[in-house]
Amino acid sequence: MKIVVAPDSFKGSATAREVAEAIARGWRSRRDDELVLLPLADGGEGTLAAFESSVAGSIRHRVTVTGPDGAPVDASWLMLPDGTAVVELATTSGITLLSEGGLLPLDATGRGFGEAIADALAAGASRLLLAVGSSCSTDGGAGALQALGARLDDAHGNPIRPGARGLADLASVDLTAMLAVPTRGAIVVSDVANPLLGPDGAAAVFGPQKGATGDDVEAMDAGLAHYAGLLPASAEAAGAGAAGGTSFGLLAWGATLEPGAGVVADAVGLEAALDDADLIITGEGRYDAQSAQGKLPSHVAGLAHARGVPVALVAGSIDARTDEFVAAVALAELEGSVEAAIAHGEAALERAGAALAAGFDGAA
Incomplete structure (x- = not known):
């Protein structure tokens, strides 16, 4: 058999x-x-390892990025033989990088994820598979966008504070200097279909898992709503709420969203x-x-x-x-x-x- x-x-x-x-x-x-x-994955933690063990000729690239609490983190991303780079948020900005007592629901940033994406682009990736599970931040992808060259400034022209806390201060958005989406596209892979906002959104559903109180959730949802009104993406898109809204931010960059299980299964030849x-x-x-x-x-x-x-x-x-x-x-x-x-x-x-x-x- x-x-x-x-x-x-x-x-x-x-x-x-x-x-x-x-x-x-x-x-x-x-x-x-x-x-x-x-071995398979659906876009969450373990996606990088699943690709590495299933796709012959994959090469792991080491990179040091800004961790969710601002401290340096040693992470990696994977280049597949066809020029596709697999970047996993869990290794750069994941909740396991913070101890349970050290969760930062309002201040954790996903900047390191954007830095790893930028590193993959600098290495010549022609396509990106972006696995966004296991986030510890609810910053709507703001940190990642900033790492890719976006200007997200407050009313004084200064970059907004890291994490969900900074979203309420956002006064202007300029995406014109961002690194370009690679020629074969950028695909966000996730097993989450939640929208960005509301009772089924990033803050309400996933915020408590990241240490958020009821008041925190209310503040985060309001900040995300303000942020969404200034970016060119749909807050209602299925999956926009994945990874604390990181998917929404990447949509504004020009990425697309696809269910992770299908993308990974196709890529590894199931x-x-x-x-x-x-x-x-x-x-x-x-x-x-x-x-x-x-x-x-x-x-x-x-x-x-x-x-x-x-x-x-x-x-x-x-x-x-x-x-x-x-x-x-x-x-x-x-x-x-x-x-x-x-x-x-x-x-x-x-x-x-x-x-x-x-x-x-x-x-x-």
Whole structure:
């Protein structure tokens, strides 16, 4: 049998590569099949690693950028063989770069993300894939735009303060000196469809995850609304609220937005890997109702079903119907709890792979 193992990362527990390899080890403990490992991502944390492990000839470029609290951060971006640069916000301006007690909901900046994009452009990137998950800022992409050459000034002609706090001070916008979007375009990839503003927007939905209080959320949403009125992009665009509105700012630059799962799957050749496959195993850390609305496992299942390939799911926990899968294994059930599943990590994933192999006869 040909078995494709194509999971997302299990956030905070294992990379997509580690997940795929652990599931494969478990499968091999029960069956001797051809296993094709294809780690995936949906635009969030781990996208860079998924591309690096799945696209031969990728080259990682190191860069030091301004971190979310203003301190230098050692980060990197990836150049693919076709001249596409993959830049991941999580490595430059991500929430994991700040300790839980040090979150800065009003002051964290995404400037470092823009600096990494500029570095990729200087290296000759002809296309950009911009993964925007795991942000710790709600600055609407203002910091990134400034790093790319935008002037965002207050009433005195000075650059606005970093972070969401500075948006209320914005008096003038000049994008004319910005670096040009590369010839083959810039694509923002994300699994988030939220607009920029309102009850479903960047501040209301994601602000509390970044340490924002109720008053902070109100102030951030008002600042984003003021900011949106001065930039040439739609605040209502699906996904404009991703990464604290970073997607909105990049839209104003000239980027486009696309669902991350599809972009990554296309780039790493998932459809070709499905040729003659007898089963594909996918997964993510938590499979819930939101997952079923188009996140990576759902996207993988759609591609597989169109080719008549059955799909199995492995997840840390499962809290949604799994009708589209021929089998579904929750690590929390195998190990007795979510905490135990996280603690046992790759061993739990191996058990899941073995369980799937034991129950698969190729006739599903």
